Amino acid sequence: MQLLRRGDSGPNVVEIRSTLRRFGLLGESTGGPAPEDDRFDAALEQAVRAFQQQRGLITDGIVGPATYRALREAGWSLGDRMLALMISAPMSGDDVVALQERLLELGYDPGRPGGVFNEQTEAALRKFQREYGLLPDGLCGPATLRSLRQLGRKVTGGRPHLLREQELLRQAGPRLRGKRIVVDPGHGGPDRGIVAAGVAEADLMWDLARRLVGRMSATGMDAMLSRQEDTCPAETERAAFANNAGADLVLSLHTDANRSMHAQGLATFHFGNGSGATSTVGEALAGFIQRELLTRTAMNDCRTQGRTWELLRLTRMPTVRVEIGYLSHIGDRRRLLDPAFRDVVAEGILVAVKRLYLLGQDDQPTGTFTFSDVLARELERGAQAI
Template identity: 75%
Template structure:
């Protein structure tokens, strides 16, 4: 799609302005006013982006355009059902998922995507309350959802469920399934500077991470082949299909400014209370481990609604390992020893996540051999 930004005009801009007015982010304008992406529109877009976990740049690209479309739907505006080819998305779907969770049915994380898990939760609700179990949220189902009180109390249900799954998983790494997602690939090389490409560096980092995780007894799977570049939705579907416990997506960043530098981590959070708490905790652990081990600049952990972290049913974290456009960061990323340090830091963050704060060590002091020793015992550490 065409990127829309300050100074643009036309019907597409007016459509964006109409949506922003409906959301209360832009004031009404007199009829016949120019259809211009002006300063007020730019500000409204930035406020919307910030509230939705999007990059706050004032530019309406594919992610912002999608989020604007979805924000225009309220529960009851339309019939909701599962379609395999083009799944229904929108704020009305998020509301439906939240309501099902409150009533004790599990559609997964309230992502705003009407998937098969949402359909099955809706069918169970309909069957239990004497309706035709067709998986369609129509007028009768909607009335029942609005009339019934909450069954789950003590916190947001999806957060309670995610935290309980983490607790039940136990501290051992053996048997846990992790999807490693090296960014880009195939003809899409990602960020490219001076012959160095994001796709190549992250593939190498991904392989190093897979090797270390496999040595601990974990099942580490790559989301793509070396020369492949599946869309983010397919990468998320792969993680869902194999039943992963965690997803780690690896990227580098870029900026027009040569001074931009540092590491950042991202987890699912939509700005309206739906957040992956385990994802946020994991992102924070990764961020702190990597900063301590590498002395990179801290660009913080942040909630986002990007497709990969949104569509995965398990906690997913995207790691921006540095700016290829920054000379210092690029020198570090080109060093195999640095990539080994990053791989070890991510592995230790996974271990610390499952330890739940029990028998842990200070940030940056846990090593790969320490992890192996806890899994096998000092005398049983396998050769790596």
């Protein structure tokens, strides 16, 4: 759909206004559409911003594809429709989130409650149906819903999906060797991303990704790129690539831009839907990357934040998106153009990944670990294993 913003008008605006009113984010109508209901005014923009903030989206007050998807998904409640695995067009919505969270409470593993009915969700649902004497057809219909609602929680004392992520991290061990990492350079091919003063985001991130993959491979990690230099897969395709590869982590590399020439700095993003569901390991890794890079580069701190962007919510493993500077800021742009700076960023991200797997054991102060230190640690642990 086309972008909708303040000043626009038409039937699509009426639909957006009606949806937000139903969610309680706009005042009630006083009997029939008002003459201004088809106009995107300041009140509607504020309601859109409030909705975006609730859903872990960029709070720009503009209704684009991501916001429209979230508006559509927020309208579903568990029981409104039959839920099933649809390969070509997976079902998504708040009803799927509710199903995934209920299965987690009962001790089943549908994966992260990202609101997409995928193969893992179907497998968890079939297992539940089998164990409770229901037809294991993978369909969430009336009979399955009744059973889900009648049963009490099996898992208590924390959020089950958070505990699972943490336990998988603990079991993975501190060594980097054998860890499978997908490095995702933003944009690519004909999509140049942000372009400022003749500098393209796609080119800079491709170069940074190659530097990072080279360092990771030197430690024995199985590091792979999500795209070729001349291609630009969709976010859903990048997520599918990581899922099919069985990656342990995904690192997505981007830069930013802003109308203000003064906007600058570094931000990291992990999955978080604004209402409690989050990737704890993703959040931890985002924090490590943020602190390492801030210490090494002295960039402005734009913080670590939860988002529901496609790559973050569709990947089954912890995923972090790193926004390294603003190409619209002359200082950040000069830094990014310096190969030595890109080396510093690559080293900082690698060290952050190592710190994640160390789980606080035998760690060093932020900013003091070097690539040589990481290699030495890996060789030392390799010798001990022999």
